[in-house]
Amino acid sequence: MTHQDLCIIGAGPAGMDAAIAARQAGLSVTVLDEALRPGGQIYRDVTRADDARLKILGPDYAAGRKLAEAFAASDSTYLSGATVWHVEQDASGYALSYSQNGASHLVRADALIVATGAVERPMPLPGWTLPGVTTTGALQILLKTAGTVAEDVVLIGCGPLQLLLAAQMVAAGRPPRAILETVPNANYLSALKHLPGALRGMGYLTKGLTLLRKVRAAGVPIYRDVQDISLDGDSQLEAVSFSAGGRSHRIETGTAGLHHGVVPNQQITRLMRCEHVWNDAQQAFQPVTDSYGETSLPGLYVAGDGAGIRGARSAALAGRIAALRVAEKAGRPASPDMPRLRRELAKDAAVRPFLETLYAPAAQALAPRDEVMICRCEEVTAGQIRAAAKANAPGPNQVKSFLRTGMGPCQGRTCGLAVTGLIAETSGRSPGETGYFRIRPPLKPLSLSELAAFEPDTE
Known part of the structure; x- marks a missing residue:
């Protein structure tokens, strides 16, 4: 059994930047990552993407390679393919039980940063359980990991991810069949009041307009203010029915991607009985944290989208801030970078009220x-x-x-x-x-053989 100054769960932008900062401060760090390679969802498989795939996925994705390389050079202990299935707090800090290579292990740490990111919001529609219906995030994972682009896809819902995937599919030479956008027309007017603040993050607005132009230039039909959505078929998806512009429509297709935003992954913080609060703007629960990301449990931090949806850049900043705070509490000198990091975080998050108002979850799915x-x-x-x-x-x-x-x-x-x-x-x-479900261990399905093959690590 090993004991570290800091354990980090997740190797996305928040987890990687936290590990880099913690190692620079002289802390011992173990990062547990369920994936086989670092990157998280946003930079999934970036370390092995070739130039063609980097071009398709765009510069924001490609930027993750430098972060992954810096993480690899940080000399953190990186446990890939490690599924954390239980976390406990005791007198010595935090004990994490995880499964790797068919056996269970235990690692302890004085402090813990949860950087498990977000999950897609459920979008229950008639027929959403049919084969051929998946999420926009799953379609993007196929593109990132295997270079596979599904054919004849109808994208349904709203949010930046939907537009990004559509543009990536265009770049890959297989544009979506159509985009059914569920944003009510009234949302555009409601979002205008947040536009002045959003201009602080003008780069995000410019990127969005650029993506939209690419999709339109490819001739992809975009239906606005879509309602009455139904995914039709008997044993598999055959068509999507909906209304838009005062007319009924039906598009025959065998593949549909659903998406109306992402929400914090709260499984670990719920397991640990951290205090949570309902975020009305994001229509989701999130753990209560201080300005450093520390939860109601001393020494347990949440960095990145798990503490509230802000995106990859903010996630990396939040990971660094949390790690520097852990180092300071462990007796290292306070970082002179903290004020600058806070300013950058506030600037990067300025666009969120605009996006959250514009892309509010679809009423039919709620x-x-x-x-x-x-x-x-x-x-x-x-x-x-x-x-x-x-x-x-x-x-x-x-x-x-x-x-x-x-x-x-x-x-x-x-x-x-x-x-x-x-x-x-x-x-x-x-x-x-x-309220929400009470979460209990194991956090993920665990076989008896993995539990029976418990292998205590040695110092």
């Missing part, structure tokens, strides 16, 4: 029809959840007792926010009052 499947693991519909709420189940954990929602392998990652939203809608309470 309040799906009764027959729509919500919990895919246990096959529970929206109507069943509403009925349980009407039977005085006050929150997700009580509905779990009734219906087993959130008890499958994903532990609510796919359905959690939708379950909370349905109960809140039915009861008339806010999502914050309604």
Whole structure:
């Protein structure tokens, strides 16, 4: 069993920059990463991407290679393919149980930075469980890891990721069949009040317009203010039906990508019983943190999108800030870079209110029809959840007792926010009052053989 000054879970921009800063401050660091190579979701597989793929994915993705190279040179202990399945706090700090190469191990640290990023928001629509229907994020993962671009794709939803993937598909020579944008026309007017602040992050607005021009130049149809979406088919996706511009439409296709934003991955902070709060602007829960990313548990920090959605640049800054704070608490000199890092973080986040107002989650997905499947693991519909709420189940954990929602392998990652939203809608309470699932170990499915093959590490 090893003991480190700092453990970091996740090797995306927040985790890598935190490790670099911590090593520069003289701390011993172990980074546990479920992936086989560093990069996280945003820079997934950047270390082995060839020039052609870098060109398709764009300069923001390619920039991750320099960060990954700096991380590799930091001399941090990097455990790839390591799935953290339990975290505990004790007198000596934090103990992390993880599975790697078919066996379980344990590592301890004085401090912990959770840099597990975000997950895509559930978008339950009629037919979303059909083969051929996936998420926009999954389609991008195929492109990053295998250079594979699905054909005849209809992209449904809203958000920067949807537009980015569409532009990347155009660059790869396989533009999407169509984009169905769920942003109501009224959102454009609502977002205007945040435009002056967003101009501090003018680079993001310019990038968005550039991506949009590329997609339009490729002749990709974009339907605005799309409503009444249905994914049609018997044993697989055959068509997408919807209304837009006062007309009904139907596009025959075998592949659709759903997306209406990402939300903080709160599994570890929920497991640790950290205090959480409902972020109404982002329509998601997030852990309560101070300006350094420290949670309600001393020594446990969250850096990056897991503390609230801000993007890759902000994630890296937040990771560095958290690591420098850990080093300072461990007795190292306070970093003179801290004020500058805070200013850069505030500037980078200035565009968020504009984006959050413009790309608010689709109303149809927040309040799906009764027959729509919500919990895919246990096959529970929206109507069943509403009925349980009407039977005085006050929150997700009580509905779990009734219906087993959130008890499958994903532990609510796919359905959690939708379950909370349905109960809140039915009861008339806010999502914050309604609450979220209580998360228990193991965080990810664990085989008995992995547990039985526990191998204590030695100092």
